[in-house]
Amino acid sequence: MVQPLTAEVYKTLIVGPRNVGKSSLVRRYLLGRFETTYTATVGADLSVATFDFPEGTIVLSVVDLGGQQTFAALRNRFYQGAHHVILVYDKTDRSTFEDIPKWYETLTEGIRMPSYIFLAGSLVANKVDMTDAFEVTEEEGRQLADLLSMKYFEASAKTGVNVAEIFIHAASSCRLRIKSNLAEKSIV
């Protein structure tokens, strides 16, 4: 007998100030490579990652949004319906860390989730390979992640450290949050 083809499909956004390494993290994860030259993302880049978990396949649509101020209105159009957010700052540029609460606020306004689903996300301190240039400590990053109820990662698109973990967490937390929210709802 032919098995029906089923996959759960979720949407994650990767957002944060310009030049922090969002596209580089996606490129590292999906293509396994790193580019030193900076090419700003104009608007949004869309890609897809698939995960084969023992419970079934998850398809994660990854929306990589350009961080430049000029794209603010355009970004907003991609927020709605997201299940997960990867918020990125640059550990070697303090201003990008200080901007994160503002990004978070804009996101929560823009993502109009159904009432039974709440937003899952992670906070990523990128460029941890540049050990001589850190402007934000791990403790500060963890504190902010706790405050926003997000999981904290220290990563490098250059070396690849923790990059797979970010995307695997995105896929698995989408599933877990949605399953547990639906279960809670059915009990009521």
Ligand SMILES: Nc1nc2c(ncn2[C@@H]2O[C@H](COP(=O)(O)OP(=O)(O)OP(=O)(O)O)[C@@H](O)[C@H]2O)c(=O)[nH]1
């Ligand atoms: N050393 C180091 N450089 C990085 C890392 N990640 C990104 N970069 C560099 O940082 C610059 C910006 O990277 P992008 O991935 O284009 O940044 P972005 O956040 O997508 O920028 P926008 O699209 O403008 O929002 C590039 O020159 C990258 O090579 C990293 O982990 N380590």
Ligand SMILES: [Mg+2]
């Ligand atoms: Mg980009």
